[in-house]
Amino acid sequence: MPNIPETISTERIYNGKVFDIRIDAIREGNIEYKREIVVHKGSAVVIPVFPDGTVALVRQYRHAAGKYLLEICAGTLNAGEDPEIGARRELEEEIGVTAGKLEKLCEFYVSPGFLTEKMHLFLATDLTETAQNLGVDEILTVERYSLDNLLEMIRRGEIEDAKTIITILLCQNRER
Numbered sequence: 001m002p003n004i005p006e007t008i009s010t011e012r013i014y015n016g017k018v019f020d021i022r023i024d025a026i027r028e029g030n031i032e033y034k035r036e037i038v039v040h041k042g043s044a045v046v047i048p049v050f051p052d053g054t055v056a057l058v059r060q061y062r063h064a065a066g067k068y069l070l071e072i073c074a075g076t077l078n079a080g081e082d083p084e085i086g087a088r089r090e091l092e093e094e095i096g097v098t099a100g101k102l103e104k105l106c107e108f109y110v111s112p113g114f115l116t117e118k119m120h121l122f123l124a125t126d127l128t129e130t131a132q133n134l135g136v137d138e139i140l141t142v143e144r145y146s147l148d149n150l151l152e153m154i155r156r157g158e159i160e161d162a163k164t165i166i167t168i169l170l171c172q173n174r175e176r
Helices: 083-095 147-155 162-171
Strands: 006-015 019-028 031-040 043-048 054-062 067-071 073-076 097-109 118-129 140-146
Touching (some): 043 054, 043 162, 054 073, 054 162, 067 162, 083 097, 083 118, 083 140, 097 162, 118 162, 140 147, 147 162
Parallel strands (some): 043 118
Antiparallel strands (some): 019 031, 043 073, 054 140, 097 118
């Protein structure tokens, strides 16, 4: 395994609510180059599966995509927050349920060429209904579908969100 390249300098050029942006100067052997990096605290993603086999997703407007998307419940982690705690928080905030059982499915970098965000995917079962606790700018509706229906929706191009597609595919062969 080769040595990790040396970061020569870092310049912060933007500090935001959800992410920051920096420019790193890097030395790899005799070559120096710069990389623009979007710094993100990471995300918790959770798929709640109800006793009847249905799954709750949220439909919300995504301005970057310019349309409403159907997605698995997810949210940005707080600084230093354990991903499981973030998943439990997001599940109750967005769907209005708590999970008796939360199982880690996987974690992955969203786009490691320029983004530090790592998503942590969880399966939530043994659900208890509570109440949604949406933020003022969280305008969404909850929709429930069977996993088989969701797989067909992916095939038809009706689900376009990567984290949602990955999570559904990871759940397709699980005991139902």
